[in-house]
Amino acid sequence: MTVQTVSIDMPIGRIVLDYPQTRPLFEKLRIDYACCGQLSLRRNAEAAGIDPGSIILQIEGLLRDLPAPVFADLSLADLCCKLVNGFHRRLKHELPDLKCLLCKLRQSCSGTYLPMLKRLSDILDDMTELLELHMLTQEQDLFPQVARLESLACGGTAGPQVNPADIEGSVSQLTRLHISTAEALSAIRDLTEDFSWLDRSSGLFCLLYRRLWALQDSLHEHIHYENNLLFPRAMDLCGAFQSQQL
Numbered sequence: 001m002t003v004q005t006v007s008i009d010m011p012i013g014r015i016v017l018d019y020p021q022t023r024p025l026f027e028k029l030r031i032d033y034a035c036c037g038q039l040s041l042r043r044n045a046e047a048a049g050i051d052p053g054s055i056i057l058q059i060e061g062l063l064r065d066l067p068a069p070v071f072a073d074l075s076l077a078d079l080c081c082k083l084v085n086g087f088h089r090r091l092k093h094e095l096p097d098l099k100c101l102l103c104k105l106r107q108s109c110s111g112t113y114l115p116m117l118k119r120l121s122d123i124l125d126d127m128t129e130l131l132e133l134h135m136l137t138q139e140q141d142l143f144p145q146v147a148r149l150e151s152l153a154c155g156g157t158a159g160p161q162v163n164p165a166d167i168e169g170s171v172s173q174l175t176r177l178h179i180s181t182a183e184a185l186s187a188i189r190d191l192t193e194d195f196s197w198l199d200r201s202s203g204l205f206c207l208l209y210r211r212l213w214a215l216q217d218s219l220h221e222h223i224h225y226e227n228n229l230l231f232p233r234a235m236d237l238c239g240a241f242q243s244q245q246l
Helices: 012-018 020-029 041-047 052-062 076-108 114-153 164-191 196-200 203-245
Strands: none
Touching (some): 012 020
């Protein structure tokens, strides 16, 4: 793919898959490439009230040096391993740490900040519950089945039974969880005034905001790879398998 093929009518998820260095730009513009990746750049830009042509100009400026995509060429089994060993492992450490940090702040801050911190804590608790279900469903159900189905498609032995309908059901459930997670992240960003206090905060507050920013960035990338790469490829594999069984 060349720079000239990036257009306002390309799905935004495809742009980020082919050119990962565009991801920080969409983060800055608050354009949801993760859950709305199937929609065109034009539609996402217009929904955000931004001229899509101006985004194309910024993208062209970013694409002078083209790093190789990190995940796009992996097998599905390897992609699942990357997600577990990278994003899932990070989440399992970061979410409890953030909860502890919020508890310390709520104990040490004055009444002015307590309502905001209480709301942040509630959002984080709800999101943690969603993400724990998300990771459990993937690690115990979806990822093993996808790896087995891929092995069958490549001529491997049958092993445990694979049901494409179960994979499709898991993908549907996880897509809904992704939407709820994106809504929670948006609520955090609104509550923290787009993390605008980063420059005027110190101590635990500054640490909290920086870690919430990092959590948002990591989750957007995580959801992007699943919604725009893993899930479509898994669904295509299910369709091909079902066609062969007819």
